[in-house]
Amino acid sequence: MSTRPPATVRFLRFHRENPRVFHLFVRFSRDAKTALGTPIGINLVTERVRWETSVVTTGDAHKLNNNFAPFYARLIMHSQPDLRGAFTTRRSVADEDGRPVHEDQAALWAEAERDNGWLEDAARAVEDSR
Secondary structure, three states: OOOOOHHHHHHHHHHHHOHHHHHHHHHHHHHHHHHHOOOEOHHHHHHHHHHHHHHHOOOOOOOOOHHHHHHHHHHHHHHOHHHOOOEOOOOOHHHOOOOOHHHHHHHHHHHHHHHHOHHHHHHHHHHHHO
């Protein structure tokens, strides 16, 4: 992996260690789009994920850093065709390395999936939470 800014490294570590969080973001983003239309505020979804991981579910609550929200917005819009363009974005820590966001993010997610098998684990976690 090439050198990444510290914020990107922290996000990728969290993303790898907490694959269920991404799937909660996707699920609640779809819920918000259905209920509210677009654009969706990523902070609305972030707080819903916090609620789910802190109040509704049992076990360890994830420490979801606010700085991760722009990474999740970009990841969701890149990886979920039905949510492309769902979020309004502005320049953030997710853009600090200056590379095109979609290329940077796509490489990170492919690495995470290949290295850790997180996608399969996350799919199981979502199914278990239903």
